[in-house]
Amino acid sequence: MKALLAQLKIENKLFVRSVDGLFWTLLFPVFFIVLFGLIYGETQWDDIRAIDYLLPGIIVMALMVTGIMYTTVAFVEERIKGIYRRLSLTPLTKQTILSAQLINRYLLILAQTALLLVVGFAVFKINIVGNWFLFFLVLSLGALCFLSIGLALTGFINSTGSANAISMIVFFMLMFLGGIFFPVEIMPEFLSYFANALPSTHLGDAFRAIIIYGQGLGDIWTNIAVVAGWMVAAFGVAIKTFKWE
Numbered sequence: 001m002k003a004l005l006a007q008l009k010i011e012n013k014l015f016v017r018s019v020d021g022l023f024w025t026l027l028f029p030v031f032f033i034v035l036f037g038l039i040y041g042e043t044q045w046d047d048i049r050a051i052d053y054l055l056p057g058i059i060v061m062a063l064m065v066t067g068i069m070y071t072t073v074a075f076v077e078e079r080i081k082g083i084y085r086r087l088s089l090t091p092l093t094k095q096t097i098l099s100a101q102l103i104n105r106y107l108l109i110l111a112q113t114a115l116l117l118v119v120g121f122a123v124f125k126i127n128i129v130g131n132w133f134l135f136f137l138v139l140s141l142g143a144l145c146f147l148s149i150g151l152a153l154t155g156f157i158n159s160t161g162s163a164n165a166i167s168m169i170v171f172f173m174l175m176f177l178g179g180i181f182f183p184v185e186i187m188p189e190f191l192s193y194f195a196n197a198l199p200s201t202h203l204g205d206a207f208r209a210i211i212i213y214g215q216g217l218g219d220i221w222t223n224i225a226v227v228a229g230w231m232v233a234a235f236g237v238a239i240k241t242f243k244w245e
Contacts, residue, residue, distance in 0.1 A: 004096050004103075007087075011104035015074075025070055025108055029062035029116055037124045048212060051124045055116075056207030057180035060142065060200055062112050064174055067146025068153070069167045071105055075154045076163040079245060088244040098238060102147050109143040130210035134217060138210065138224065142203040145227050148234035149199075155241025174200040199230040 033055065040050035078084065087097065120126035128135060153170065157163045175181075177191065178200025184192050195201050202223035209215040209223075217224075 003092055004100055007092060007096055007100035008103055011100050015104060015108065025062075025066045025112055026115060028065060029058060029112060030119055032061065033058050033116055033119055034123070051120075052126060052212055053208070054181065055120055055126055056211050057204055059113060059116060059139070059207055060178070060180050060204045061175055062116060063109055063139075063142050063146050063203075064171050064200065066105055066109050066112060067143060067148075068150040068171050068174070071101065071147055071150035072153045072157070072167040073160065073163045075101065075151065076157050077160055079154070079243065080160060082245065084243075085245040094239065094242040094244075098151055098235075098242065101151060102144065105147050105150075106140070106143050109139075109147075113139060128211050129214035131214075131216065135207075135210050138203070138206045138220070138227075141224060141227050141231065142199075142206075145199050145203070145231035145234065148231050148238055151238035152234040152241065155238065155243060174198055177201075178204060180204050197226075199227045202226040 033051075036054050036058070037051050040054070043050040045053050084097065117126075117128075149170070150167070153166060154163070157166055177187075177195045178184075178198045179187075179195060180200060184195045184201060187195060206220040206223040206227070209220050
């Protein structure tokens with residue numbers, strides 16, 4: 001536990017020193033909710049305000065920005081700089097390093113989501129109809145899922161350029177095929193089969209069920225199971241493919 005806390009402290013320092021990280025993880029999602037809120041205003045989509053429909057998707061997008069894009073690129077950059085090679089000479093295990101990364105990014109995601117909700121409540125009068133505990137549970141599961149995917153990607157990447165390219169490809173695929181900003185039902189049938197297997201699709205559906213319709217755990221257990229399956233599989237790959245240098 002002492003080693004984990006020490007490594008977590010290091011991860012926090014590295015993040016605070018990263019101007020790019022602060023922008024992409026905290027300010028970029030807020031830019032999106034403000035932009036969409038100003039564009040659509042009080043527009044109704046099937047008796048639902050557009051901004052109420054879009055908020056769950058923006059939260060999922062924010063989780064992917066931190067969990068996939070930022071985590072993948074930052075981890076690869078630190079490995080190239082030799083940070084993990086030096087850590088390999090200490091008693092730290094790869095499980096401790098990955099756990100510290102997960103906790104650091106998870107705390108960041110909590111701050112990121114809180115900022116989005118504050119802007120949504122204060123500026124656009126958004127309301128969460130469902131259970132707050134269930135919302136937090138789904139948020140935590142989604143955060144750990146995308147963070148695990150981001151860490152899993154690092155095991156197959158050897159340069160910063162590749163990290164940027166690969167993380168962006170995965171990010172945009174999960175965003176545009178995951179029904180984040182438009183329903184999966186309007187996609188061609190062959191794409192909808194693929195989309196329905198993605199964690200972003202199920203996480204967005206779970207958030208909408210809670211935020212807009214006030215549904216409970218029994219209504220979204222399938223979504224939770226799919227996201228949890230992705231999380232376990234991705235974290236297993238991350239541990240298996242972890243490289244010190």
